[in-house]
Amino acid sequence: MSVANPGVPGLQSALCRLWRDQPVWLASAAILLGLAMIDRTQAAESAVFAAGALLGTAPFLILSIALAAWAQATGADNLIARAFTGAPLLMIGLGALAGAVSPFCSCGVIPLIAALLTMGVPLSAVMAFWLASPIMDPSMFVLTAGVLDLEFAVAKTAAAIGLGLFGGIVVHLAMTAGAFADPLRAEVGNGGCGGARIRAPKPVIWRFWADADxxxxxxxxxxxxxxxxxxxxxxxxxxxxxMLAWIPAETVTALLGGQGLLPIITATLAGVPAYLNGYAALPLVGGLIDQGMAPGAGLAFLVAGGVTSIPAAMAVWALARPPVFAAYLGLSLTGAFASGVLFQLWTSMT
Incomplete structure (x- = not known):
């Protein structure tokens, strides 16, 4: 009678848990392991490159981490609730501004959106916040300035606010014509635990260090x-x-370089499937710009990818009815393209 080896299922279970919990670390390890098997020199160079890049961005990482932790500990993120009271156009403006500066992660925005809509906040104001929020936040601003430059960080912030305003106003005009009367899917609840921040915002405690919790x-x-x-x-x-080692610079320049509209269109559409997340995209765009990518195309890629990345799009699809989902995608891609064109014009004049 054979005896089963309990170690193999146990190892498989541990690997499955590791893949579920830390797939990004495993992907990095797999890249280095695969490189070591086919090109040891490139494996060493990639490891040194990544370590040096992390060390170079360490001051910006520390500051961005401190900002995110401070916002959570003080309760400053609760101030977002105050952006959605007032006249429709005022709410749109405040929603866009709040989205651009809010510290919410992409997973935290969805229940907040559900809570806002179920409370009766107009879709126009919510859409302004919804479109601006994935693009920029305080820690993202710091990292963008560190990995790319300050001008790019300011342009990305302006793009977030501009996209929010654009989307909110378009939706407001559509609503006056009778569109988007019922934006949420029938099975969506009241926003869950994330909606509590909107329904009952807690006071901000700036001296958070005095409280143990x-x-x-x-x-x-x-x-x-x-x-x-x-x-x-x-x-x-x-x-x-x-990318720097294997993608010829002339290829990048041919596809995404130059001053015309085609590179910006290409970057806008490429942002949908190719985007990792806001933080991971920064060094990739920096490398592409070094190889000849047009700055306007880089901004279009970041804006389009941040709003329409597959995880974000899936969350929107699960929450909103198809017309709202279509408007979300259409507004984000249009706004990303317009942001890229305007930034390209700006850089060409300076």
Whole structure:
């Protein structure tokens, strides 16, 4: 009678849990392992490149992590609730501004959107926040300035606010004509636990260090943000090293360089399937710009990818009815293209 080996299923189970919990780290390890098997020199160069890039961005990483932890510990993210009271056009403007500066992650925005809509907040104001939020936040601004430059960070912030305003106004005009009367799917609830921030915002405690629970929250947020940024940026810098090594600069220049509209159109459409996340995309775009990518195309890629990435699009599809989903995609791609064109014009004049 044969005896089953309990170690094999146990190992398989452990690997499955590891893949579920840390797929990004495993992807980075797989890249290095695969490189070591086919090209040891490139494996070493990629590892050194990623380590050097992480070290170079460390000051910006530390500041961005501190900002994210501070926002959570003080409760400053609760201030978002105040952006959605007032006249429709005022709400659109405040929604776009709040989305551009809010520290919410992409997974945290969806329940907030559901709560806002179920509370009766007009879709126009919610759409302004919805479109602007994935593009920029305080920590993203710091990292964008560090990985790319300050001008690009300011342009990305302006694009977030502009896209929010554009989307909110278009939806407002459509609503006056009778569109989007019932934006949420029937099975969507009231926003769940994430909606509590909107329904009953808690007071902001700026001196959070005086409260043990808030100090603990600062520590948890700092740790989680550090691990999140470390794993995604490590993968991004590894991919950037391979891109620089294997993709000829003339290819990038031919597809995404130049001053015309075609590179911006290409980058806008490429942002949908090729986007990783806002943090991982920064060094990749930086590498492409170094190889000849037009700055306007780079901004279009970041804006389009941030709003229409596959995870974000799936979340919107699960929450909103098809007409709202179609408007979300159409507005984001149109706004990303317009942002790229305007930024390209600006850079050509300076």
């Amino acid at each position: 808030r100090r603990a929250k600062f520590g948890r947020t700092a740790l989680n943000t550090t691990l999140f940024l470390a794993r995604w940026l490590t993968l991004a810098f590894l991919l950037e090293s391979l």
